[in-house]
Amino acid sequence: MVKPENKTKTILGKKSQDTKKDSQEPVSQPTKKDSQDPIVEPTQKKRVEKQLTKEERREKKFKKFQYQEQIFQVGDVCRFFNENGDLIGKIMEVLSTDPKDQDFGKLRVQWYYYKKDLNQKQIKLSNKQFDAISDVEIFPTNHFDKTFVQTINAKCTVKTLEEYEQLEQVGEDTYFTRASYDLNKKTFKPEFKEWETSCSCKLPTNPLQQYVQCEACQEWFHPACEKTTVDDENFLCSKCKETE
C-alpha cells in the first residue's frame, strides 16, 4: 500500500511546524495560486436572491462546489496541502461565494490528525501502545481552520476499523477511524484503553501489523507475543494449548 506521506506531488506551500496548532484559526494560504478559480455553485438554485432577507442570505449555505473537474461537498473528507504540509480535513462549510469577499474561495475545515500529528508523551502512551496506533488511522479533532479550495489534494474514504479489516483491496486515500482526539485535553474519545484489542498483549488492533489466527479460539495474535511465526499453519495460542 502506498503511504499517504509519499504522495507529495503538488505541495502548494512550504512546510512549517506547529503553526497549525494556533488557536486563532489561521488562514492557510496557498503560496502558488491556481489559475483556475474554484466554481462555487449554490445548492438551492430555485430560490430567488431578492426574496431573501439579509438574515436568510447570511444563513444561506453553499454545500457543493466544483474544483479541477471534481465535485466536492460539505462533509467530504479530503487531503490538503498547504504551508503546514500534508493534512486531512473534513469540509464543514463553503465560506463565501462572493468574489469581493475576503473569504471567497475558502473552506472551513475540521482537521483530522494522523498518527504523526500526535505527541506520544502528551498522550502518555508506551512505545508498544503507540505502535498499536496505525499509519492508516485518522482522528477527528476539535481543531477547526480556514483553508483555500486550492489546497485540496484528493478526496478520502474513511472507514470504521471493522470495515477497513473487511476490505479486500485498500484503495488510495482510504483510512479508518476509531476515536476522536481532543487537542486541548490531549485525550481520545473513546479512551485508548477502551479500544478493541487483539492478542495476549491486549493492545488495540493495528491492521498494518502482522497477526496469526489461533485454530481453536479464532483470535488473532502477534507472532512475537506467542513465540511463533506467521507461517505457523496449525497455530494454537498459549491459552488454548493449556486447555487442550
Ligand SMILES: [Zn+2]
Ligand atoms: Zn501481542
Ligand SMILES: [Zn+2]
Ligand atoms: Zn486460542
